[in-house]
Amino acid sequence: MSYQQIQFTLDGATAVITFNRPERMNALTKVLESELRDAVERAGRNPEIRAIVLTGAGRAFCAGMDMDELEMLPPEDIQAEQWMRAYDMNRRADYQTRYSYFPAAPKPIISAINGAAAGLGLVMALYSDFRIASEQAVFATAFAKRGLIAEHGIAWMLPRIVGHANATDLLLTSRKIDAEQALDMGLVNRVVPADQLLPEALALARTLSTEVSPRSVRVMKRQLWEAPYQTLGEAVALANAEMFTSLQSEDFTEGVAHFQERRAARFTGK
Template sequence: MSFEQISYAVEGYVAVITLSRPNRMNALTKVLESELRDATERAARDDNVRAIVLTGEGRAFCAGMDMEELEVLPPDDIRAENWMRPYDMNRRADYQTRYSYFPAVPKPVISAVNGAAAGLGMVLALYSDFRLASEKAVFSTAFAKRGLIAEHGIAWILPRIVGHANAMDLLLTSRKVTAEEAKAMGLVSRVLPPEQLLSAAMTLATELSAIVSPRSVKVMKRQLWESPYQSLGEAITLANTEMFTSLQSDDFREGVAHFLEKRAPNFLGK
């Protein structure tokens, strides 16, 4: 599979997806959107991939929808069937839509936000499991400045990450937020010098691939993303079911063995 507007590479157990329209600040087009989803699904299906790193080429992560496409975008495009295809029939439909599919991927998605993340670029980062930012990163919802609304579930996910007051601020003002302010409000977990960002993201991805059980990571990711729809009792019931299964898994046996034998783990994800 070849791509025009992204690059895709696998390093060890890590798939690196890079948005590659640097002359347009990696703004989204229909081609880029389609390629990003195809690449994400490719990584999800690859048994040799255990984590995904998403970043941008050049000085931006993703500046949102390309204005040249947005200007001629038909209103019904947002609900076009080709964008709403299911990723996994065993996962919640909420995580099968045009931009909300990262939570349905059974592997951690790490956004290495190297520069501007505006509009849909910020949406992509929000649906990731980890967000690391360069000191040069800038975040903005942008929608209110374009006469638009809180798109693609951002009104649901943003306050869950930064709180209601911060979400109201970011959405209604569309102001630009620095990486340090983003960290202070919990939007990102780490802020790094630009030259260290990708290395830090790869280190995290490698740790998630080798040091801990890929099977455990997959199950816990699903538990965390589905918990907003569950009562405490439902979350406990699911946890008990998953615990019963995990105690019979190869990764559990390996987890005990490598600890007792004082050696590095060799998890198979099974």
């Protein structure tokens, strides 16, 4: 499929998805939103792809919803049929909404945040599994400055990542923070110079693609995103069931073999 507002490229076993509206700071449109979901699901279905890197063209990651489109949206648009998907019994309903589908992707998603991540741009970064920021990155919730509210699950996600006090501060003040402040509060995993951002993200993706079992990554990602809904007992029960299955997997056999034979792993993801 060809795309108008994103770029989809491959770097080995990594799918690189780039927001490609640099003249509008990669502000989100219906077209970009639809293309992004298609690209993430396309990467998720491809057995040759083992990780996804999400970044922005130009000086921004994603500056949120394009205000020209925001002003035209009728109140019922958020529940319009075009944004609904058939219920997937293999995914939590929580991770099948319009913007919360990243956690349901079977591959790890790395946001390489090259510049401004605001509003929905920040929401998408929060739903990613890793966040690497350029020294030039800035972050803002922005909603309160637009007369809006904490939308699309950010009031659930943000406190779990940065704590209640920091989440309250960022949401109610809508103030901007820089990359080092984001690192201090745990909003991002690491901060790197701008020219090292994509290489750093791709290096992490290669680690996830070649040095660890993609089957293990897939299962553990699901465990992590399921955990907020579970009791400790339920989490242990799921882990016990998954451990039994993993001991019978090809990747477990290979994991033991490459360690004993002192060679590079050749995981299949099975």
